[in-house]
Amino acid sequence: MSAQVTYCVFKATSAAIDLSKATKLQEVILRPGSLSIQWITTAFQTTIPKHQGIQEISIHLHPQFSLIDADTIKESETYGEWMDLDRLLIQFWESRPNPPKVTFATGGEEQDVEHFAGCMLPELTRRGMISLGE
């Protein structure tokens, strides 16, 4: 699969959504339009001190991304952003007595989604902290 797909979409770069005051949040569903997800990490960073009530975090990627091979992803400039998100979600998960359900979905075959999750969020996947969605 060509890496071209990665660059035909927009990048919501560092634009921050401040969730720090939304302390009643229970569910966050984010569907990035590209592999650039720094804005997701930035948004979750604003929830670290509080937000004990978050029960579910879902990240839904467009199915086209699951067709990109792992090497292409690891060479892309956005891969570091996924590692940041991986670390942040682990920190988020471990800091709560009732950790949220974290779901990762891209559509496609289950094994492809599992492989993709293992590539993009390796530590979360290795620890079994992540659920795979359709």
Added chain:
Amino acid sequence: MEEYAGVIGQARPCIVGMQQGKKEWTPKRQNATTMSSPHLLAELLDNVTDHLHDTKDALRNCCLVSKSWIPRTRKHLFAEVRFEAMKDLESWKEIFPDPSTSPGHYTKSLLVHCLRTVDAADGEAGGWIRGFPRVEHFKLGCYDGLRFRTSLLSFRTFSPVLKSLHVEFVALPSLQVFDLILSFPLLKDLAVINSYEIPADYDDDGSGGPPPIIQHSNPIKFTGTLTLLMLAGMEPIARRLLPVPSGMHFRALSLMWVHAADISLTRGLVERCSHTLESLDITCDPNGTSI
């Protein structure tokens, strides 16, 4: 009442069948008996019609039992009315020419997808729209790609108890839609959806300027779900919602980003709803190119 006496005999076996868990309308004539009067206790009649709420044929037959049964069956028969095509609306107006006596008074959920057949007279006293004063959930759609010319003023304030408004247009007349939104003082849930990309210069119906915005003594609270899935960007609606004086108290936001401006609008919406927000759903349009 004697003219209905035979029918009640047919209806009774169905009611027995319902108690056995069957919802099909299966009259059994061999068990038919003649009742001297079709009158039942109101509570019992309510129970019967409530059980049959999703069985249209049975409800229609209940209407034949007695005039006293009609209001309770109509409550379910006309709870949801859908005008998907022009012929649906024409039939309604032909069958129920007087809105004051039409069963639209029982309607809780109304769908209108044939906007081109709606004119100003429909919204005035005596127009069919005024025959739906108790609608709580209203879906309004216009799916053809032609320029929108029908005025939404006809629907303004038509149901003072409206809780949920779903507007889906190809070409969004955003000023009119926003005026419509503000005309329902009890509105909780709002969804505005563009099915397709619309011309960048498109905004309203070309009628010569925006209509006056309705001011309520009790401002709208917006306590439910806000859904803005607009392929031309959220700006036409979100920009007008943000300064609403009563503020916003949405519990759920479902938003789509197409342009860079959508991010700052999302930031504003989250900020305004931060004290009530329980669910946040953001979709970045994968076909977007501006961000």
